[in-house]
Amino acid sequence: MSDALKTELVNFKALDAEANASRSAELARQVATLFSYTSDRCSAEQVEIYDGVLLRLVGMVEREVRQFVAEKMARLRRGPEQTVRHLAGDDIAVAEPILRESPILRDVDLVELADKHGDDHRLAIARRDVLSEMVTDVLVRRGDIVVKRAVAKNGGALFNDGTLCALIHESAKDVSMQEILSDRPDLADNHIHQLIAVAAEDVRAKLVSRGQGEEASRVDEAVDALAVNMSNEYWLGRYDFETAQTRVLVLAKRGMIDEAALRRFANEDRFAEVVATFAWIARYGIQEVSHWMVRPDPEPFLVVARANGISAITVSQLLNIGPWRHRLTPESRKTSLQAFERMSVSDAKRKLAIWAHAGMSG
Structure with a gap:
């Protein structure tokens, strides 16, 4: 794409001279819409040109227009990387569709965003279809209980041992987390035993408090049986x-x-x-x-x-x-x-x- 075409796409010199907010907003909407229709057919050079134009435009417009651009960019497989990363760090009203859906954001981007921004941004990331171990790690370390629950509930999330143990530890004081984790089909044997051991304490306490000592004495046996069954289902669920x-x-x-x-x-x-x-x-x-x-x-x-x-x-x-x-x-x-x-x-x-x-x- 030539310099002349760049000028035809958006004439920033004329736009700056106009100092017209409504004109900037109109152009941002038009360029974002045009790119969303043509992104799959654009060359790498053309994507880079759109990126430079959109990045400059989103810095000139109000939040409502940035939201529009973010929604147009969120689902694109090929997109303006600088613009997408910029929008991902914007107010959550702008950033949310990008954080939840954009395949352009890499794991390193998501980790940086989760580390730098607040729980609203982390919650949006936690709701992505797929989360790598490095992303779930920062979400669980930095997120509040709402973020942790969302990560635990995400069927596409992968966990390392430390992150899963942190969630299980969290569940000791959060019954909702216990229930969410117990529904996951990918817990390994040691995690299942840890989770049930945490939950069993509450069960035992409730039974004892109601004077049901005999039932309480059988909790450990029930826990072991449940752990075996959950472990078996985890392993068998991996095969057709x-x-x-x-x-x-x-x-x-x-x-x-x-x-x-x-x-x-x-x-x-x-x-x-x-x-x-x-x-x-x-x-x-x-x-x-x-x-x-x-x-x-x-x-x-x-x-x-x-x-x-x-x-x-x-x-x-x-x-x-x-x-x-x-x-x-x-x-x-x-x-x-x-x-x-x-x-x-x-x-x-x-x-x-x-x-x-x-x-x-x-």
Whole structure:
């Protein structure tokens, strides 16, 4: 774009001479609208020219016009970076759509804005569709309880261990935060236990205050059970078992599902297919098997594997994939494999019969 075209876009010399606020406002609206329609087709040079023009114009107009420009810029994939960053640091009435939606703002921009500005700006950032660990860290460190709750509620937010622990610590005095965190599907085992331990104190206190000592004594047991269930759901929620089961059933019809297929899926770390294959071989439901193969105590899996003639080599492979890669320690894997090797097929079938009679599966 030539200098002549720059002058045609906005003649700032004439505009300064007019000293006319309404003319500046009209031009800002027109340029922002024009760019919003053509941004995808602009060259890098043209975007840079628009950026310089818009940046100068937004410095000449009232807040209402800056709001208009911000709304036009907020959803653009390609945009005037300097102008967007300038608007993001404006009054919250101007900045909010940019902070919440603009993909042009980088993580370093968001961190700087969250650190420099107040909780209104931080709250808008907390409501973005996706938040990186570095952004959630500054929001939780610098934000008030409203900001912290918004971050915790954001399904697209990623957390490092320290940030999550800070939110769990915060929940000790905030029941709403406890409820929000308990709904997150991405809490790891240690965070779930921390959260439930914090919440359980309130539950125990309420029971004791009502003279329900017996119920209070059972809180710890209930807490442990709930922690296990929440942990299992977190891990299982990461896999597409429905698609895996469909794929395995197609292979089974072709006679291609056996222990060799189980090992092949294990080698490829395709946990959902491993579960579906094991369920087909053992003739159990995939939901039941998936829960066996995620729990910290793999006994039900070991028993069913032995009863169905699965080899120790295959069992060893399976103890090292999927959730068990993270949830089992080297010592627990070794102990589990030793227990499997000591178990006879008849012992395993006898235990399965006992479980079936009792109406449970281990």
